[in-house]
Each structure stands twice: as C-alpha cells, then as structure tokens.
Amino acid sequence: MNPIRIIAAAAAVALVPVALTACSSGSGGGGGGGGGGSTLTIEDYYQASYDPIYQTCAKQVGAKVKINHVAGAGLIAKVLQQASSRTLPDVLMLDNPDVQQIAASGALAPLNDYGLNADGLVPAVKAANSYKGDLYGLEPVTNSIALYYNKKLLSDAGVTPPKTWDELRAAAKKLTSGKTYGFAMSNINTYEGTWQFLPFFWSNGGDEKDIATPQATQALQFVLDLQNDGAMSKSSINWAQADVDNQFIAGKAAMMINGPWQLPSLNAAKGLEFDSVPIPTRTGDPTVAPLGGEAFTVPQTRDKDRMKLAAKFVGCLSSAKMQTTIAGVTGNVPTNESAADEWAKSHPQVASFVTTVKTARARTGELGPDWPKAATKIYTAVQLALTGKAAPSAALQQAQSQSQ
C-alpha cells in the first residue's frame, strides 16, 4: 500500500541475516558482527543515571551508543529542528503525549515493521503510542499520580486515607488547621494542571471530546469545593507539581496529588512519614488517571540498517528484565503487567502507582495529535472556576467554545 513501507519491509527481510549475526555477536562476545560497528545516537531529557541502562542494551544488540541528554523543555523544539534538517537521532525519547503528534508528521518509523509490539504491557501504553493503527513508541516504565498523605498528620487527626470524594473532602477539612492545608494539588495553567485534574475528570465520566458535560461539571465543582472549604490553598492555580511537593514536605499540606518521581525528594525529607493511595473517586470505583512516562521511538533516518538496530535497541529497553532495572533507577513503574506486580511487592512505596497505572488512560488515546487543544481547554476551565471568574459549568462551556 505504502511504497516506503514496502521497501522498509523488504529491507527488513533482507537484513535478517545481518541482524542475526549481530545478535550472535552480542551474546558470543565477538565484535565482528554486521551491525557490531554501528554507533546509535540516542536523544532524551534524562540524567546521566540512565547511561548504564543504555550501555547494557547497546552491548546486548552489539552497538555503540552516543548519548545526548537535552533539557526537558527544549526537546520538542530540538526534534522539530532536527526533523527539518534530517538529523534526527537513531533512538529518540519522547514524552508519551507527544508521540502521536510527531508520528503524524511522518518523522517516526512504525515499530511493528521491526516485529515489536506492546503485548503484555498495560493497555494505555498501546493507546498512547499508536497512531493510525501502527505502534510508534514503547515505554519501558511509566508513572501516574496518586494521593500522598502525611501519616503523622492523619493519625493525629484520626483520619484514615480516603477512598471516595466525600471521604476526601471530609478528611481535607479535618486536616486543615493553622498553616496546614488538608489537601494540595497543582491547578496551574499548563498541561501539568490538566494532568492533575484528569483523575477527577475522567474517573467521574468526563470526556475530552466534549468537556462541558454534567460529569465534568461535577468533577470541577468538587475541586472548587475543596478550595471553598479552605482545605486547598487558592495558590494552587499557580503551583507546578514540584511546588505542591514542597508544600507537602514543608508540612503545609497533609495530602497531595503527585507522582512517583517525587519519591527521592520525599524520602530525603527528614522526619516525614508518608504513604500513598490511588486518587479517590466519587463512587469508590477504580481511578482513571492519566498515563505518564516517556516512550522510545525510532525516527526515520534513511539508514535502514541503523534503524533496524535502533528498533532492536528499543525492544531491549522494553524487555521485562530491563524494565525492572530502569524502574530501579528512576522510581517509576514497569509497564509489563507481570513485572509491575512483582515490583509492587518488593517496592511498597510504588504499589499505589502500580494499581493506578493498570486502569490508566492515555491522554492522546482519543484525540491523538489534537490532544494539546483539549488539554488547554481543560486547564483554562479549571482556572476560570478556581479564580471565581465563572461557575464550574459556565467555565467548562466558556473554555470549550474558546477557539484557542
């Protein structure tokens, strides 16, 4: 159907012997395989702590790697620039909601062509990384958000971790005293704010295709109620997730919504005892939270041999064994369901995230590359409601009709 696809497939078939040689050279310890001399360039926004992981997989597929860590905020701009100058790296890490947008531009190679699939991974990973039926990225590890709570403050107030909205509201009210708010979350006017509101929005039946629904209104009203009760600071509309974490560590919030990437800072805080539970829902049903984490993709670089090797490399990163290694380095959750269950047993601090990720939803699952527009509308509605500029239902309607 697609000529390029056919050529790619033909090339893939032609390269099988080469790949096999590369494979055997990897396990045999020899350096003379077909792909053995290749150097893969990798681009991500991680830290140097990721380098040993790359080296392990490089050894396994028989390649050398050149690792390029860029600043998180600058990655997409750099990718676009590289796309136009045809200098994309061999292996590209992307934040999962960006995968479909970049795939839509034609810059990425479908991973199915290289025999990779998302079988055995949590369902949202496939939804997030597929575009028009093809898989473009694989996430070795993922994350989501949950409700952290300060054990000491809760036991002092005689509060148990909440499971429903009513319980959460009552707990937040009870835990508010003096300079301590019962609850904190980020409602900032960026995608971070949208990401934090989504568990309330989705779990209650909200949908990004039409945000002005009674279910969405109910979710927004709930967050507004927390603020009106005085249980959530009015500053939440200006807090990024890192700010929320700081409030929690400083003891100014008894509960907060945040992700597992904050665990290092939380564990480093002296005298802070904390735990987490999945974010409460109105009915107590399982939470539908957004799927986080970054995917590894193989850009179209015209060098078929290297692309094939890059795909093997991505497959290696996503193998169950490597997932556990990566989770150990990053504190995230393996996407392989059985690996994740094992992980939860040995790492109780991430257990609530493992639970949440299973029922998580991909932000781009429904709208694909159009997700950013919906995300902008959602945080705009949250801001309109929390600043008192409009009541929740009017805020959602206003944000929905806003053309940009």
Place this chain on the structure above:
Amino acid sequence: MTVSARAGVAAGPLVASGRPGRSRARLASGVTRWLFIAPAVVFVAVFFGYPVVKNVLMSFQDYTTRTFFTGEAPWVGLANYAQTFGSAVFTTTLVNTALFTIGSIVMQFVIGLGLALFFRRNFPLSGFLRGLLLLPWLLPLIASSAVWKWLLDQDSGAINQFLGLFGVPAVPWLVSPGLALVAVIGVNIWLGIPFNTTILYSGLQSVPPELYEAASLDGATGVKAFRYVTWPSIRSVVSVVIVLGIVYTLKVVDIILGLTGGGPANSTQTLATNAYHQSFVNFEFGIGAAISNVLIVVSFLFAVVYISISRKAADE
C-alpha cells in the same frame, strides 16, 4: 546611513565627466562605497529581513509540527488572522498588553526620573547607591522572576508576611485575576527603573550648570528651575527613554511566563506571551506568527515615532 550612501552613488555619474580615467576612479569609489555598506545590508537582510518575511509568510500558512518533517505548509490565506482576531482571548491580550505597557512605562519613568534627580546631588555613598540601583538589570530575568514569585506567594511570601505584621490579611498577588496583572506590572516597573534612571541621569549631567545659575538670578529655583530649565534640556532624552521603553515592554515574555505563565485564567496574557504559547506550546506556528505580526506592527509604529523624534533632535 543607507540614505546618504545611495545619494553618493546617485551623484557619482552626474559629476563624472567624459574622461575615462576619472570615470574608472568614480566607478571604483562607487564600488568601494557599496562594499562599505555591504556588511550592514547583509546583516540586516539575514538577521532582520529574513525572519520578518518568513514570519509574515508563516502567518498565511498552516505551519505545524508536520511541516518540519514534510516541508509542507498549506497556504490558508487569512484563516490564521481570522482565528486570532475571532478568539475570545485576543481582546483580553490586547487590553492586557496596553495596560501592562502603559502602567510599566508611566511608573518606570516617574520613579526613574525621581531617582535620577535625587542622585544628581552628591552625597556620601551616592555613587555606590547608584551602582546598587543597577542590580535588577544585572540579574538574569528568569532568576529574578522566580524570586519575585516566592516573594509574592499568598500563603508564605515575604511580602504578605511583612504586611501581616500590620494586620493586613494575605493579599492574593498572583492568584486573583484582578491583582495578578498589577503584581506583574509592579515587578516589571522594578526591572525598568535602572534603565530609566541611568539614561535620565546621564541626560541631567549634560545640562550646563550655568543655566541654573542664570535661572536662579531670575528667581527660578526648585520646581520652577525644573519646569523651565531641566525639562526642556532633557526633553529629547525623555522621548528616547519612553519610546525605547515602550518597544521593550511590548515584547516582554520571560517575566510574565516566570511569574504567572499568563494566568490565572489568562488575566496576564499579553500579545507576546500568547504568541509564545501558540508557537512553542501548542505548536500552532501559523497562529503564533499572526499574533506576533500584530505585535510587530504595533512596535513598528513606535519605532517610526522614535526615528522621527531622534531625527528632529539631530536637526535641532
């Protein structure tokens, strides 16, 4: 500069008489003149001309992430402009841009002039204090906006803690849609004071002291001296400061992004931040280009004012 060079070249052939040797020399000197202006022309064309032309073209195209890989940017005519002007946010950003610019410029100028007049008197440590005044200018913008964000925090910010000593309840500086713009303007005023003070101070230094002596003999001291001596003498400096200030303030992005990111609920969104947001957050480069073209036109009007003022000053 370009104008005078063109006049020179045009004058060349007219003056040239029939002698071949002379005309060759004329030609050589004409070429030399062009060579002298070539660096400036190339610089302007590459670093100003190309981006502006590209920006104008982009605003008529559906320029998205896809374009970077495929190179295809379908021509959409005025659709980007229609969407920009038709958006509910556009009016808000326009009003905010006007309020932000006027508020910043007026206060920066008044405070800057006051400080410049104050520092004209020599007193112990005046040089040191004047140096200290430059500090806001020397700090990286993103760092000072982060510090201001902490200072202005509603619950634990230093400013509210201080006001609390006098029994003032916590002011929602960056949180209330009504106050956020005021807070952002305030920070921008703080940032702009060094520029205004420095330029106005140097303007004041150039006023000859004899004028004041003569004026005081005529009975003009204090406010009258300012009204009849100082103000007329620094008027051209004043107009330069104000026009440059307007152009700088119109395009402020970093301080707003650092403090509020345009929020809460778009209450501090200006043309510049909205253009940034469309281009680099939503990746709608066509719409971003359309908004920034509106900004360019506004800035250009003030640039024309600046040029005519400085030319008038040069003529005087």
